[in-house]
Amino acid sequence: MSSEARMSRKICFLVWFLIVWGSCWGRFVVEKNSLKVTSPDTLKGVYQCAIGNFGIPQYGGTMVGFVTYPKTNRKACKSFHEFDISFKVKPGGFPTFILIDRGDCYFTTKAWNAQNAGAAAILVADDKEEPLITMDTPEEESVRGDYLQNISIPSALISKSFGDGLKKALVDGEMVSVNLDWRESLPHPDDRVEYELWTNSNDECGPKCDSQIDFVRTFKGAAQILEKKGYTQFTPHYITWYCPEVFILSKQCKSQCINHGRYCAPDPEQDFSKGYDGRDVVIQNLRQVCLFKVANESGKPWLWWDYVTDFSIRCPMKDKKYTKECAEDVINTLGVDLKKVNSCIGDPEADEDNPMLKAEQDAQIGKKSRGDVTILPTLVINSRQYRGKLDKSAVLKAICAGFQETTEPAVCLNEDIQTNECLENNGGCWKDKEANISACKDTFRGRVCECPVVNGVKFVGDGYTHCKASGSGRCDINNGGCWKGSKDGTSFSACAEYQENGCKCPLGFKGDGVKTCEDVNECKEKIACQCRDCKCKNTWGSYECSCRGDLLYMAEHDTCISKKASAELSWSFLWLIFLGLAVAGVGGYAVYKYRIRSYMDSEIRAIMAQYMPLDSHGEAPTTRTHHADI
The missing domain is CATH 3.40.30.10 (Glutaredoxin)
Incomplete structure (x- = not known):
């Protein structure tokens, strides 16, 4: 082991020694409540008991119940379910207080096993005559600590002599009724x-x-x-x-x-x-x-x-x-x-x-x-x-x-109240003053900072420093938390419905999309109007291209051409179109006349064929008859 590791262990030991020393030699006061026995007569009276550092004492109140002393598992170091023992009472019955012997396991283990068996409270009888002590919780390092915070029944340590008296009365078949009283504990x-x-x-x-x-x-x-x-x-x-x-x-x-x-x-x-x-x-x-x-x-x-x-x-x-x-x-x-x-x-x-x-x-x-x-x-x-x-x-x-x-x-009489912490400084939570939307919510436990849902639109964020609208419809609420600007009657927005989340500057702008979107100077950055004779003029969110002198700008080709050449080209093109249309019209008419004439000829021939032979049909054979001379 290295010298540094040894020193580290010494420091840890020393720190824990000081803590233990303070616990052992410091001035420690045991907090107590009273336990009143109402029966049997041999035990009637008021006794002191020490409140445990776990469970839930009923400060300001009392609890009445009957005491029972189990026949087995009397130290409650094991689950009572292993012995098929239950201390649950029927509705309307008095609660059951279990009398347990001290020793062999942690106080919290005893209380946990008693609670799981249905006990309403646990009384731990000391195993020697000594001043009452406070039953404490063990260190998490030495025992599984996940159950400690779930112990809800009150607990009390009683003296050995008082415990022996309770045991004797129970063994003799006496009914022991007690009243745990915390009214004067504070x-x-x-x-x-x-x-x-x-x-x-x-x-x-x-x-x-x-x-x-x-x-x-x-x-x-x-x-x-x-x-x-x-x-x-x-x-x-x-x-x-x-x-x-x-x-x-x-x-x-x-x-x-x-x-x-x-x-x-x-x-x-x-x-x-x-x-x-x-x-x-x-x-x-x-x-x-x-x-x-x-x-x-x-x-x-x-x-x-x-x-x-x-x-x-x-x-x-x-x-x-x-x-x-x-x-x-x-x-x-x-x-x-x-x-x-x-x-x-x-x-x-x-x-x-x-x-x-x-x-x-x-x-x-x-x-x-x-x-x-x-x-x-x-x-x-x-x-x-x-x-x-x-x-x-x-x-x-x-x-x-x-x-x-x-x-x-x-x-103290009614816990169903509101704290109204959001009324002051918005509870320290996020708030959009322009849209009057807040992440502050009041509850009895105090305010919570939670991004809201407004008109079906959910806001997401940490609730303290930021919340952003998310999903469909987000641009309708405070523009989705994105940048928006107007100039000379033209408006642009960094929020778009097709974007599920986030803000993006529109085409022609650059920035984070939330706080800023700056106009892109397309002319300075040579994004547009790149031809030799082109002139570029930047506008907010866009640009305009033109040509020097007597030239015409063609945007689809990003080029400049002569206006005169363009005019000549245009008239030649138009004459060519007219000529083409004329030729197409004459040709179409000729085809039309030809088809009509052919159709009429075929119809006439079909009609005449019904009455006389046509050249196209074969001549009918003739029969010659020879007559005798007269």
């Missing part, structure tokens, strides 16, 4: 909810990154309504790490960090030899922080949601568009002051603290009831860390649970 001190999202601009970290991007897109509409009406105060945050001083000058550290090792991010692909580097992620994270700062100062903090959504669509790493240029294009379409954003970013090469990223690192340290932020993504609501899946409806319920009773905004 504080609600006033009529405004403050929440923050710790996220990352990296989009190459597998299902976890995909989940973050999808959440931002789907939650954007509700978030912007809450923010615009003053119901919430949202703040985005980004985690960065520092490079140990001993490695600051290393190639790997320079590729992962900015400001001389002060702010670093892991390599997106975990491969230093390809793709983007960690420093690219840090700079984009910083750009998103600065955009929020500038937008917030202008009174429009909700533009952060538009920028992050549009950047993920227009500038993904997989398309090699994760660049400064692409990011600035998105910023310009949203109408945010780009100069202020760049000024906030500063110089990534400077050997000094960056005020924005320094504040982000300080904010990672836990305060009050909130623990240290060490994992991504992390959602904090009213200084309490949200547990569960990043799902639009689940997060909206959690935020709404942060309002005091009876002070919830309408969005």
